[in-house]
Amino acid sequence: MATKGVQKSAFTSQTFEFLQDLVQHNNREWFQANRARYDAAKAELCGVVERVLTGMSAFEPLANTAVKDCIFRINRDIRFSKDKAPYKSHLAFAIGPGGRHSGRIDYYVQIQPGKQSFLGAGMWQPTPANLAKFRQEIDYNAGELKQIIEAEEFRTYFPEAHGESTKTAPKGYPADHPELDLLRRKELFFVHRFSDKDVLKAGFADEIVKGSRLLKPYCDFLNYLFFDEKEESITL
Template sequence: MLTQLTLQFLKNLEENNNREWFQANREEYDRAKASFEKLCQDILNGLSAFQDDLINTKVKDCIFRINRDIRFSKDKSPYKKYFSAAFGPGGRSSGRIDFFLQIQPDNLSTLGGGMWEPTSAHLVTFRQEIDYNPEHLKSIIDTPTFRSYYNHISGEKVKNVPKGYSADHPDIELLKYKQLFFYHQFTDKEVIAKDFAQEVIKGCAILKPYLDYQNQLFYDNA
């Protein structure tokens, strides 16, 4: 399980985001990282019970590096202010739509997944599916269980009607999405609770039908 020390390290890192401080506090980072790795291993073990393609996935391949890619960023802070991992076949580089976990202090930790920065071809496929069979997606994301748990949506919409569709289309708001990523936010108290791994696994089970829908749409039928 995570502890308050893990969150405190991330808070301190946000306030001292430079290489000198990081190297001076390397031991604290190693302890915080080890705690996050243990959490991710517990989550991966639980997910493998209902997601067969994760059975041989290594936890080290799920966790993202804490170093930021600053090559094209105006913000030159060298480190992320959170720990993160993606749980997919083979790890974070599965090439599919995976469960994404981010641990960040101040009640900003999240679990989520979905369509994020799709290719043009994927977006065309998504809209065609909504036009042809909107009930499939809505039967997943409009259930009370899904909506109550994933009550945050992150995703840009086009301002105008997408090309090829009419403004009076019954599902025009879904068709406008360029991204459709659902997430659940956790408090710091929830993150350091003993049963947090089980809570994440429960959240993944709720999210799984939506990720399956998109993976089947974009990859399994390609």
């Protein structure tokens, strides 16, 4: 899981300054002229990811996961987008067995100035088959999931539940179902946000590990539910 050379396992204000400037100058000419600043920001990102991988290896099977496999490219795919800005305004990585393309529910981290940095995980854009599995499990036994996501420590750390819900009860379920709120969920993705000050702290990588440990029971719940029979996978 090591990267080449010694990486600092923390972000500096220079990374935020680069991302803020990129928002104002999102074009290839400016980016190439400031390539050294991006390389420095990416080196900091690699250092943080390396520290996170080391910490999370205590509770996740990450032995063959390389830092480079976890980091998302800063280039945007603009082929089918009306927004032709070539670069993302954030840095991001995902932790799962083998990296960001694990094919399972993994842990996603986004670094962006203006209090937009966050750690999150959960059900996001599931296949119809996986959504059906989720609802079937809620109908049969919602207690296991509720025990995880309604625990005081979890709810305190992850107060935001993102994702779409249906306006009415899903087909096949009664409108007065006791777990209607969960059944209506089309996505259920939990987020913990970080201030810019939080991201710049020396222990930020360790905070990601702490939050990921809290997320693990929910990720395990979804991974068992969706992939135990090796059905089609989803990615975050």
